[in-house]
Amino acid sequence: MLKNKEGLLVVISGPSGVGKGTICKEYFNQKKDAFLSVSATTRQPRQGEIDGESYHFFSHEKFNQLIKEDYFLEWADFCGQRYGTPKKPVFDCIAQGKDVVLEIEVQGAMQIRAKHPEGVYIFILPPSMEELRKRLEGRGTESKDVVEKRLQTALKELEYASKYNYYVINDTVENAVGLINKIIEVEKLRSERCNLNI
Amino acid sequence: MLKNKEGLLVVISGPSGVGKGTICKEYFNQKKDAFLSVSATTRQPRQGEIDGESYHFFSHEKFNQLIKEDYFLEWADFCGQRYGTPKKPVFDCIAQGKDVVLEIEVQGAMQIRAKHPEGVYIFILPPSMEELRKRLEGRGTESKDVVEKRLQTALKELEYASKYNYYVINDTVENAVGLINKIIEVEKLRSERCNLNI
Numbered sequence A, B: 001m002l003k004n005k006e007g008l009l010v011v012i013s014g015p016s017g018v019g020k021g022t023i024c025k026e027y028f029n030q031k032k033d034a035f036l037s038v039s040a041t042t043r044q045p046r047q048g049e050i051d052g053e054s055y056h057f058f059s060h061e062k063f064n065q066l067i068k069e070d071y072f073l074e075w076a077d078f079c080g081q082r083y084g085t086p087k088k089p090v091f092d093c094i095a096q097g098k099d100v101v102l103e104i105e106v107q108g109a110m111q112i113r114a115k116h117p118e119g120v121y122i123f124i125l126p127p128s129m130e131e132l133r134k135r136l137e138g139r140g141t142e143s144k145d146v147v148e149k150r151l152q153t154a155l156k157e158l159e160y161a162s163k164y165n166y167y168v169i170n171d172t173v174e175n176a177v178g179l180i181n182k183i184i185e186v187e188k189l190r191s192e193r194c195n196l197n198i
Helices: A020-030 A060-068 A087-095 A106-115 A129-137 A144-158 A173-187 B020-030 B060-068 B087-095 B106-115 B129-137 B144-158 B173-187
Strands: A002-004 A009-013 A072-078 A081-086 A100-103 A120-125 A166-169 A194-196 B002-004 B009-013 B072-078 B081-086 B100-103 B120-125 B166-169 B194-196
Touching: A009 A020, A009 A106, A009 A173, A020 A100, A020 A173, A060 A072, A060 A081, A072 A087, A072 A106, A081 A087, A087 A100, A120 A173, A129 A144, A166 A173, A173 B173, B009 B020, B009 B106, B009 B173, B020 B100, B020 B173, B060 B072, B060 B081, B072 B087, B072 B106, B081 B087, B087 B100, B120 B173, B129 B144, B166 B173
Parallel strands: A009 A100, A009 A120, A120 A166, B009 B100, B009 B120, B120 B166
Antiparallel strands: A002 A194, A072 A081, B002 B194, B072 B081
């Protein structure tokens, strides 16, 4: 009677330090058969990293050529290196009816959203700004200046919150992953995502 | 950090015989504090029915005047009598931050949707057309002609399915109510429904 047209493109994003990495890790822990996107980068492989598994390692020249060829769903500069999400594996998976969950920084998420408004964009929020500051401080032994700079970045990223479809508060990882699972389940019931055979 | 702007307007609809009444009954059974809309009608009160509780009983003249005064969220003719949903109690409730769940026939639901696209429109589907026919036959001792006519009505109503936001299959009442609860929970996470205080 009811069949989804294709898999969902789910983008999980949010400000620096909000814990989106931990949330996605737990999500993939629970969904062993989920599609795992392998990012591309221009940085050098570290010891033990395998090309095509840890990352796709490309030279700057090759990476730039791939940008021109529309190879990436999104890409960004970080500390002088480029990072990107290859597009083809994502849409191959979606066409097979499987969902794709991606953890993407705010700028990259906005790149994807511009071209794929049919995706499901989830913005992870801290329980409070005090909590976010604590988490940014708690990361290590960074100086006050570094923490302050990160907080300023997070505040800028928070300005994009309303461009997303859903807000999920990261009070606990379990709650946040539970809500993400419910969002995915409910999005699959949206009429525009279903073929109705009567 | 996050607060819903107002309650949700949730309209539960679907073809004749699909079981939307049973689903709504079970929903209200589980949510004892939910807002219960009292319909208005021009038909005569039956024994034991109390004006303002069972229905708001109006004369035809009064009902027609109220239509002109935009008193109704939706109204319809049925067997020579008029039935309608008073608008004010619904939006008073929503303004107080409480959700309103309404069971409405397809035509009435389309009237509401035209004016309130921010509502959540859920279309209940039968597991199959055979099952729907069975349910229409199972209602009582109706003749084949009556069942056939009802099935034709149901088929016409099914044509409006894609105008709704969500499809929910009524395989079991528990499953359907469970999905409706999830839809409501997830809709409250939609960014446009939230005030974000940073």
